[in-house]
Every structure is written in structure tokens, then in C-alpha cells.
Amino acid sequence: MNQDKPLTPEMQRLQEDLEFLEGYLNEFSEFLPLPVCTVNPLNIILGVNQSFQELTGYNTIEIGGSNVAELFLEKSEVGLFVNEALRDSKRVVKEMTLSTKNKTTIPVSVCGLSRRDDEGNFIGYFLAISDITEVKKFQGELEDRVRAKTKDLEESKLALVNILEDVDEARIRAEDEKNKTLAVITNFTDGLLIFDKKGNLALVNPKAESLLGIEAEKIINNPTTRIKNMPIFGPLAELIGKKTKAIQRAEIKLKDNLVLDVTRAPIIREREDIGFLLVLHDITREKMVERMKTEFVSLAAHQLRTPLSAIKWSLKMLLDGDVGTINQDQRGFVEKTYNSNERMIALINDLLNVTKIEEGRYLSNLALNDVYEVIKSVIDSYKDAITKKNLTVEFNQQEGRLPKAKIDAEKIQLSFQNLLDNAIRYNRVGGRITVGLKLLKKENSIEISVQDTGMGIPADQQARVFDKFFRAENAMKKDTEGTGLGLFIAKNIIASHGGKIWFESEQGKGSTFHFTVPLG
Amino acid sequence: MNQENYPLNIQVAKIMEQLGNTRGAMLKANIDYIKFREGEESLVAIEKKISELGFPVTIRKFRSLKWYPEALSVLIVLAAKEIFGWLDKDIFDMGNSAPKSSLVVQLLMRHFSSSKQSFEEMPRYWRANFDFGELEAFDFNDQAKDFRIRITGYKFHPIMCMYYAGYFLRIAQFIIRSEEINIEEKSCVYDGGVYHEYEITWK
Numbered sequence: 001m002n003q004d005k006p007l008t009p010e011m012q013r014l015q016e017d018l019e020f021l022e023g024y025l026n027e028f029s030e031f032l033p034l035p036v037c038t039v040n041p042l043n044i045i046l047g048v049n050q051s052f053q054e055l056t057g058y059n060t061i062e063i064g065g066s067n068v069a070e071l072f073l074e075k076s077e078v079g080l081f082v083n084e085a086l087r088d089s090k091r092v093v094k095e096m097t098l099s100t101k102n103k104t105t106i107p108v109s110v111c112g113l114s115r116r117d118d119e120g121n122f123i124g125y126f127l128a129i130s131d132i133t134e135v136k137k138f139q140g141e142l143e144d145r146v147r148a149k150t151k152d153l154e155e156s157k158l159a160l161v162n163i164l165e166d167v168d169e170a171r172i173r174a175e176d177e178k179n180k181t182l183a184v185i186t187n188f189t190d191g192l193l194i195f196d197k198k199g200n201l202a203l204v205n206p207k208a209e210s211l212l213g214i215e216a217e218k219i220i221n222n223p224t225t226r227i228k229n230m231p232i233f234g235p236l237a238e239l240i241g242k243k244t245k246a247i248q249r250a251e252i253k254l255k256d257n258l259v260l261d262v263t264r265a266p267i268i269r270e271r272e273d274i275g276f277l278l279v280l281h282d283i284t285r286e287k288m289v290e291r292m293k294t295e296f297v298s299l300a301a302h303q304l305r306t307p308l309s310a311i312k313w314s315l316k317m318l319l320d321g322d323v324g325t326i327n328q329d330q331r332g333f334v335e336k337t338y339n340s341n342e343r344m345i346a347l348i349n350d351l352l353n354v355t356k357i358e359e360g361r362y363l364s365n366l367a368l369n370d371v372y373e374v375i376k377s378v379i380d381s382y383k384d385a386i387t388k389k390n391l392t393v394e395f396n397q398q399e400g401r402l403p404k405a406k407i408d409a410e411k412i413q414l415s416f417q418n419l420l421d422n423a424i425r426y427n428r429v430g431g432r433i434t435v436g437l438k439l440l441k442k443e444n445s446i447e448i449s450v451q452d453t454g455m456g457i458p459a460d461q462q463a464r465v466f467d468k469f470f471r472a473e474n475a476m477k478k479d480t481e482g483t484g485l486g487l488f489i490a491k492n493i494i495a496s497h498g499g500k501i502w503f504e505s506e507q508g509k510g511s512t513f514h515f516t517v518p519l520g
Numbered sequence: 521m522n523q524e525n526y527p528l529n530i531q532v533a534k535i536m537e538q539l540g541n542t543r544g545a546m547l548k549a550n551i552d553y554i555k556f557r558e559g560e561e562s563l564v565a566i567e568k569k570i571s572e573l574g575f576p577v578t579i580r581k582f583r584s585l586k587w588y589p590e591a592l593s594v595l596i597v598l599a600a601k602e603i604f605g606w607l608d609k610d611i612f613d614m615g616n617s618a619p620k621s622s623l624v625v626q627l628l629m630r631h632f633s634s635s636k637q638s639f640e641e642m643p644r645y646w647r648a649n650f651d652f653g654e655l656e657a658f659d660f661n662d663q664a665k666d667f668r669i670r671i672t673g674y675k676f677h678p679i680m681c682m683y684y685a686g687y688f689l690r691i692a693q694f695i696i697r698s699e700e701i702n703i704e705e706k707s708c709v710y711d712g713g714v715y716h717e718y719e720i721t722w723k
Contacts, residue, residue: 018585022623040632042697047626061556064620065693121633 035131040124043068043082055131057101068127073097073105086114086125098129107136191260191280194267195240199224202275211260211280236278239264245273251283259287290358298355301348308345315341343481350485353414354468357492368404371412371446371517372397372437378417379435382424390430398438405446406520407497415493415501416448418486419513423452425479427510444519445499451512457505465503466491474507490515528602531677532573535591535598538676540652542593545584545625549618550596556617558604569599584623587651594676597683608682615686619694624648629694636660638695639667645691646671665698665722668706672715681705681716688718698722 007015029036035052037045045066053059056071063071069078074096085092091113098106111128185192191208195201200223204216212232219227228237235252239262242248248264261281267274315338317323319331326334379393386393423433436449457465457472464470469484476482494501494515505511526534554562563579570577573595582588597614600606606614619625628648631641639660646655653673660667669688674680689703700723707717 015586019583022584025623038626038629040629040694041634042695044694046629046694047621059556060621061553061617064617065690115630117630117633123630123632 035129037063037068037127037129038124039068039082039127041082041122043078046124052129055100055106055129056098062101071098072110073099081110081112082125086112087122090114095132098131107132109135190282191278193278193280194275195224195277196275197273199275201227208280211254211258211282236262239278257284258282259284294355294358297351298359301352301355305345305348305352308341308348311341312338312345347483347485350483350489353489354485357489357496365408365410366406367409368520369407369409369412370402371405371407371448372402374407374409374413375416375435375437375448378413378420381417382420385424386433389424389427391424391427392430392432394432394434396434396436402437402439402446403519405517407517408493411493412497412517415490415515416450418490419450419515422482422486422513423450423454423511425482426475427452427454431510440516443516445516446519447514447516449512449514451510453510456507456509456511457503458507462503462505466501528598529573531598532575532595535594535676536575536589538591540590540650540674540676541587542590542651543584543624543649544582544586544588545622546590546593546618546649547582547588547596548584548623549621550593550600550614551579551582552621553614553617554596554600554604557610558600562604565603566596566599569603570595573599590650590652590676594680597679598677601679608679611679611682612686615683616690618687619690622649625691625694632695635695635697636662642669642691650674666719668717668719670707670715670717674716675709678708678710681708681710684716685718688720692720692722696720696722 029049032049033051035055036049037052038047039045045063045068048056048058048060048063053063056063069075072078077094077096081092081094085094091111093109093111096108096110098108100106109130109132111130113126113128114122115124115126117123185203185205188205188207191211192203192205193201193208194203200221201219202221204214204220206216208214209216214232219230224240227233228240232254233240235254239248239250239252242264244264245266245268247266250262250264251259252262253259259282261283263279263281264276265279266276315334318326318334319338376395379395420433420435427433431453432451433453434449434451436447436451438447439445440447455474455478458474461470461472465472466487468488470488471482471484491501494517498518499516501513501515503511503513551563551566554566567577567579570592575592575595577592597611600614601611604610625645628641628645629638631644632638639657642657643655646653653671656670656672658668658670671684685703685705689701692701692703702721704719704721705716706719707713707715709716
């Protein structure tokens with residue numbers, strides 16, 4: 001019903017073109033997926049497309065004529081965006097936060113395209129707004145992941161720094177410990193030679209240098225095979241070359257005036273064999289003192305035994321009436337003197353035996369002997385003492401004749417005598433002594449045992465039973481006559497024969513001593 | 521008796537006596553506002569009302585750049601007022617909203633590079649939208665913050681004074697940087713004046 005005015009054909013064509021253009025613009029505006037608005041230089045929104053309305057929630061009527069800054073949280077930045085960027089350049093992009101009609105906020109990328117008239121005057125701009133929620137979300141997640149990763153890395157770094165600090169502290173402590181150990185080793189009064197796992201000489205302390213007359217730096221890192229062949233290590237070669245995990249000891253005379261007590265010990269760390277060490281203990285002075293003492297005892301004993309023998313025979317003659325009759329009182333005195341003299345002689349004999357043992361010249365008459373006869377002769381010699389103490393002696397010999405053994409009969413006799421003497425001396429009156437004799441086929445030896453029902457040996461003193469001059473406390477209280485040398489002598493005699501000696505004992509119930517002699 | 525006090529059908533007859541065309545953009549802008557205020561269905565009521573008044577139209581066929589009788593534009597305003605019981609304020613808002621969705625206004629805004637220049641271009645706005653009457657813009661005073669526009673040759677219906685007050689206020693809001701802009705009709709053809717004159721002031 002429009003009041004059509006008469007149009008020229010040209011005007012009609014223009015009219016149609018405009019209508020077509022309008023339709024095209026409308027279609028394009030509705031189709032364009034990118035939210036776009038037209039803004040004038042005063043930042044007033046002149047128009048918006050369909051996508052813009054959908055994104056912001058505002059329609060043309062609601063938002064048209066509004067300041068475009070009202071759309072964004074960064075209101076002050078919009079002015080700058082237009083003034084500084086759009087007026088000077090054609091196109092600018094900035095990330096901002098869109099505030100929609102329903103008050104939600106959307107991260108957006110805003111692209112501005114300035115509009116200019118034919119003379120280049122700034123006449124406004126288009127704003128294209130892209131929802132970058134997903135991008136931001138992804139970016140946020142990425143940043144979160146980066147932050148988390150960074151945090152992890154920082155924590156790891158911190159942990160690593162802590163570990164490094166701990167390691168450094170541990171290193172300092174280890175260094176300190178090493179220095180202390182080195183100080184101990186350096187100042188150790190014994191010589192030390194330490195070999196590593198491969199058998200190379202790793203450390204020589206100053207004392208070892210002094211004892212061996214060597215310079216550590218010249219021999220360090222040499223293998224045992226080469227060390228063993230060096231002249232100064234000659235006497236030590238056997239110990240150095242041993243392949244054993246047990247502790248080995250040896251007394252080694254390195255020179256005329258140098259005797260060493262050498263200990264070879266494995267170095268074990270957490271069950272792993274990491275080498276071995278040699279401890280060189282200088283016992284030259286001890287050996288010299290010991291030798292002088294032995295010589296003195298030997299000399300004294302020899303010098304004492306002659307007059308004591310003379311005294312013995314003189315007293316014997318008195319007791320036998322060879323020099324006239326003596327009354328009962330006189331006899332009593334002489335008998336006591338005789339017995340004391342006997343004990344003195346026994347002591348001197350023991351001392352001489354010990355001296356010989358220590359001088360290593362004890363065994364002299366090794367020959368095949370009947371052990372049974374040797375033992376029996378000793379038992380027989382103690383008949384009076386056994387009877388006097390009302391003891392019962394049981395001699396258990398294995399059935400059949402025992403083979404003869406290659407022994408020094410006199411010394412085995414002495415060993416057994418010492419055991420039997422103890423069994424009698426420390427037994428109770430009316431007690432029992434059981435002597436055993438049996439063949440150990442497997443070990444090719446004969447075992448002799450002496451069991452008593454006496455006072456026994458206190459448990460805390462049993463380890464020292466075979467020590468020289470040792471006497472158990474309960475034995476000393478009961479009997480003051482023992483020398484404390486009998487078991488020492490017995491042990492050395494048995495050891496010299498290649499046999500073993502041991503015992504079981506319970507205080508108040510008795511003891512059983514065993515020893516073996518190889519058949520040879 | 522004031523024109524507004526006659527029944528609508530009598531007013532229509534008087535309106536239709538007036539000659540002069542306007543761009544479809546003006547009609548579409550009004551339709552958009554009614555749809556915005558009263559919903560999509562309200563357009564059916566408008567079409568029906570105008571048809572009852574003797575002028576059947578199909579609203580969706582309006583084209584922005586095509587010419588239509590200004591009387592039809594006035595009828596749409598009056599129909600909306602009657603159907604929805606709108607007051608003068610609503611008519612003012614309708615006019616104020618119209619430039620927002622007017623393609624013609626958007627096209628003309630291309631001549632904006634300053635407030636003064638846009639002010640000077642205002643007669644072109646009139647000529648772009650109407651094929652009758654005349655708009656004169658004068659006394660632009662940036663210091664006093666005011667200017668005036670004068671419209672001659674327009675006498676369709678008094679309600680349109682309120683409508684165009686809103687309309688020209690929006691144009692001013694487009695071209696003046698101010699939070700508070702006011703418009704006042706200083707002279708009106710319905711009050712014995714020979715033209716409509718609006719004073720626009722701002723702070």
C-alpha cells in the first residue's frame with residue numbers, strides 16, 4: 001500500500017539494487033557466525049548481527065546506543081583500545097572479558113577494524129568478538145598442568161636439593177670419618193697393611209713403614225703377587241698369599257732383632273669381602289723378656305733341684321733309720337719336711353717342663369707305645385692316694401687290644417698324671433674316678449678321659465683352665481699345694497703330639513677331661 | 521477537539537489525508553520495537569488492527585530502503601498505543617529506539633567524524649528517511665551545549681511529536697558524548713506553530 005511515486009527506469013533499477021543489497025546484508029548478517037557490532041567514534045554501538053545477539057543475550061534494541069565499554073569487564077581498556085590502537089592502525093586484537101545480559105562472563109578475543117571515510121577520517125569501527133572460552137579453558141588447563149608440573153618440578157628440585165644437601169652432609173661426615181680413621185691408622189702403634197678386594201696394597205701406615213723399612217708410596221697399589229716376592233715381605237709371604245676368610249695369626253721373626261706378631265684379618269662390609277689387612281705387632285721386647293725369664297727359671301730350677309735332691313735323700317735316710325732311730329715327734333717333723341721338699345721338687349720339675357715347652361724342646365722320645373700300659377702304670381702309682389681318700393677308680397677300656405701309638409710315653413704319662421692327680425686332689429672323700437680309653441677309628445686316634453665327682457670348675461673360669469699358673473678359686477680354697485702348671489703342661493704335651501684336649505665341668509658335680517693322641 | 525481525542529478510525533481518515541512517504545526502515549524499526557516489547561504474536565494483532573482500519577499490510581514484507589506512506593508509520597504507532605495501552609512515554613521510547621535498528625541511520629552514520637559534522641549532516645537524515653517536509657539543524661553551540669532542529673511540512677498526528685522527540689534524542693545520543701542529553705519541543709504545529717522545533721541540550 002505504499003504510495004508509489006513515479007520512478008525513472010534508472011531510479012527503479014537503483015531501488016531494486018538497494019533492496020537486493022539490503023536483503024543480502026540481512027542474510028549475511030544472520031548467517032555470519034562471528035559476533036560483530038558496528039561502533040561509532042564515540043564508542044556507541046550502532047548495530048549488531050545475529051551472532052552478536054546470541055553471544056551477548058542483547059538484541060539490537062537493548063544494546064544499540066550503549067557504550068561498547070559496558071559490554072566488557074575491562075571498561076577502561078576499551079577506551080585505550082580505540083584511542084591508541086584503532087585510531088592509529090587498521091586492525092587490532094585484544095583479549096577481554098565479555099559481560100553478557102545474564103551476567104555471565106565469557107573470555108573473548110576482540111578484533112577491531114577501524115572505519116574511515118573517503119578522506120581517511122576515523123568514523124568508527126567494527127568489533128568482531130570471538131568466544132575463546134574453550135581456548136581459555138584449554139589454556140587454563142594447560143597452565144594448570146604447567147603449574148602442577150612446575151610445582152612438581154620445584155618440589156622435585158627441592159627434594160633433590162635436600163638430597164644433595166644430605167649427600168653433602170653425608171660426604172662431609174664420611175670425609176670426617178675417613179680423616180678420623182686415617183688419623184687412627186696413621187697414629188696406630190701397630191703396623192697396618194691394607195689390601196683391597198683385588199689384592200692390591202691400598203694402604204700402609206707409618207708404623208708399618210718403620211717396621212718393614214719401606215716407603216709406602218713406592219709399594220702402594222702393587223698386587224699381592226708382587227708384594228710377596230719383595231725380600232722384606234718374604235717371611236710374610238705365606239700369610240699374605242693365604243686364601244682364607246678366617247683370622248690367621250703368626251709369630252714371625254723378620255730380622256734378628258725384630259719379632260712380629262702378625263694377624264691377617266679379612267675386611268668384611270655388609271657380608272662382602274672387600275679385602276684384608278695385616279696387623280704387625282712388634283713383640284721383640286716381649287719375646288726377649290720372655291726368653292730371659294725362661295732362662296732365669298731354667299737356671300734357677302736346675303740350681304735348686306740338686307740341693308733339693310740332696311735334701312730329699314738325707315731326709316729319706318733319716319726316715320728309713322739309716323742314720324739312727326728317731327722318735328715319733330722327730331719322725332713327724334721329718335715327714336713334713338720330706339713332703340714339703342717333694343712338693344718343691346715337683347714344682348721345680350713343672351717349671352723345668354714349662355721352660356722346655358716354651359723353648360720348644362720338649363718332645364724327644366717319640367716311639368710306638370701301648371697307651372693302656374702307660375695309663376695303667378700311672379693309676380697304679382696313685383694307689384695309696386686313692387685308698388687314702390677312699391675313692392673308687394673305674395678303668396673302662398674298650399674291648400680288644402688297642403693299637404700302639406707313636407708317643408713320648410714319659411710325657412703322655414705326665415699329662416695323664418696331671419689329670420688324674422687333679423681328679424684325686426679335688427674329688428670328695430669316697431668319690432669316684434672313671435678313666436676311659438677308646439679308639440677313635442674315624443680320627444685314627446685314641447681318646448683318654450678322666451671323670452671325677454669332685455668340686456668342678458666354676459663356669460666363669462673355665463676359659464682360663466689351660467693357662468699357665470691358673471688355679472680356680474674353689475680349688476685354691478680347698479688345696480694350697482697346686483702349682484697351676486699341670487694342665488698347661490698337659491695341654492702343650494698333647495698339642496705337641498698333634499692331639500686335642502678338652503673338658504666338661506659343672507661346679508659341685510665334677511669334671512671330665514679328655515685328650516686324644518694320634519696313632520701316628 | 522484535539523485530534524487525539526477522536527476515535528481511531530476518524531483519526532485514520534484525517535491521517536490518510538496527509539501525503540508523504542518514509543523509508544521502510546522507519547516502519548521496520550517500529551515493528552522491531554513492538555516485537556521487543558510485546559512479543560512476536562503482537563505483530564499479528566497490529567496487522568489485524570491496521571487491516572480493520574482499512575489498510576491491510578504484511579509486516580514481514582517491509583523493506584528498509586523502500587518507500588511507504590508516512591501515514592502507515594503513524595497508524596502502526598497509534599495501533600500499538602491502542603492495543604497495548606501505551607502511554608506517551610512508551611511512544612517516546614519507541615521513537616528513541618527506532619534509530620537503533622534503522623539501516624538507514626547506520627548507513628548515514630558513515631558521515632560521522634565529529635559531533636559538529638554529524639549535526640550538520642542531520643538534514644540529510646531527514647531527506648534519507650522522508651520524501652516530504654524539511655529538517656533544519658541550527659545553533660549548534662559546543663560551549664552552551666545545545667542545538668536546535670526545526671521540522672517543517674510535517675503534520676500527520678500530534679502523537680508523532682512525542683515519537684520524534686524520542687527519535688531525535690537518539691540521534692543526538694549517537695553523536696554527542698554526554699551521559700545526560702535532553703530534548704524539548706519548543707514549537708509545535710499543533711500549538712499554533714508553523715513548524716516543529718526541538719531544543720537538544722546536554723551536560
